[in-house]
Amino acid sequence: MSAPNESVKTSVSANTSRTRRSRRTRADKTTCRIGFVGAGRLASAIITGLIVHPRDNPNERPVEPKRIYVTAPTTVNTDQLKITFPGIRVSKRNIDIFGRFDCDIVFICVPPSVIKNLYKIGGTRPAALTTNYIPNMRHPVYVFSLVFGYKCDQIKECLLNPENPDRYAVKFFRCVLSHSIAYGVGNCWVNAEPDSKNFPELVRDILSRICRIEYLPETHMDSVCTITGAGLAFCYYFINAIADGAVKLGFPRASAIKLASKIASSTSQTILHTGDNASKLKEDASSPSGGAIFGQMVLDKGEVASGICAGIEEAYKRSYTMANSGEAH
Known part of the structure; x- marks a missing residue:
């Protein structure tokens, strides 16, 4: 200023x-x-x-x-x-x-x-x-x-x-x-x-x-600002976690990051192209008694979904606090 x-x-x-x-x-x-x-x-x-x-x-x-x-x-x-x-x-x-x-x-x-x-x-x-x-x-x-x-x-x-x-x-x-x-x-x-x-x-x-x-609508701008900023960081976090899993299975780090990124890209494009609910597409991608189901049970046990949701909410609260307190970034 x-x-x-x-x-x-x-x-x-x-x-x-x-x-x-x-x-x-x-x-x-x-x-x-x-x-x-x-x-x-x-x-x-x-x-x-x-x-x-x-x-x-x-x-x-x-x-x-x-x-x-x-x-x-x-x-x-x-x-x-x-x-x-x-x-x-x-x-x-x-x-x-x-x-x-x-x-x-x-x-x-x-x-x-x-x-x-x-x-x-x-x-x-x-x-x-x-x-x-x-x-x-x-x-x-x-x-x-x-x-x-x-x-x-x-x-x-x-x-x-x-x-x-x-x-x-x-x-x-x-x-x-x-x-x-x-x-x-x-x-x-x-x-x-x-x-x-x-x-x-x-x-x-x-x-x-x-x-x-x-x-x-302007009434949704602050919420979307939070989801865009924090959501982007969370997506990078999740892609990195998938890459870590690939490295654990023997992939070189660079190849693991590229693989995880392509999966994330094709997944989001599928949702946008079909217009289907992500939950439905998740079910379509999970075979009965398959590895994906067993992996999801581990994620659910770790409350990953609720943790991401809570993270978005916490990010919004923090942004709101900074905007109203005059605290500098």
Whole structure:
């Protein structure tokens, strides 16, 4: 977050720069500028996906690093991004995303503690995430919040001047993105039908090359955020456990990991393809008196299923606690 004592002169300067740059032609998927407020793991995953993985698809051009802009209060993560992707522009001032950098698409990737602290120090209204409220934009800007525990309206209050909120050409969305987006195989859930007029075509063109976009009501965003984050870690945990079993049976570690990963991939694809309940498919894959049944009895004795369920619940509670206590990640 930008320093609280950032001068008004900086905001005016950013606004002036914004006015000069607003004369550029309407942005499309080959020219739009993409901004990130926050430079943590999720922001890095999205950036990696945008720059690297469309190269796997000859029909899509990757986003050039020069069109990506990142702000963070320290240079710990941004320095690494600049090394990995030369050409990325960075700043310590969040206002630059909307002012000097003049971004068209903005991802809010700050920890919940940042928003919590804005409400704590702001009194009846939150303090501005950009220290001074963002300038009135002269072209559409699409803001996507990935902040756990806070609704779109709350993020909007942290950015727009309350004296003239209707003068902004800014549209806000809430979304969840899986970290697999870094490899071009991620998922995106957003609180707008991705094929409707309510969802910007520009954003759909950018994201659809590296993830699958689906609608999700905002009321479910926090739950899906937990399931996506913790569930992904649990799946890696389970795949590693299967690989350990393969190693125990004599497989080399590398071969065991590849085997377990292929099994997990084909299993999930089967569920998605058939639409059948996982329990039914589990029964179909288990022969009477076969090895799978005996193995499942061992898992049941160890309460593996209830343990995973409890783990998801505990992950949600922890995320909720951090979002409401202002505790930093």
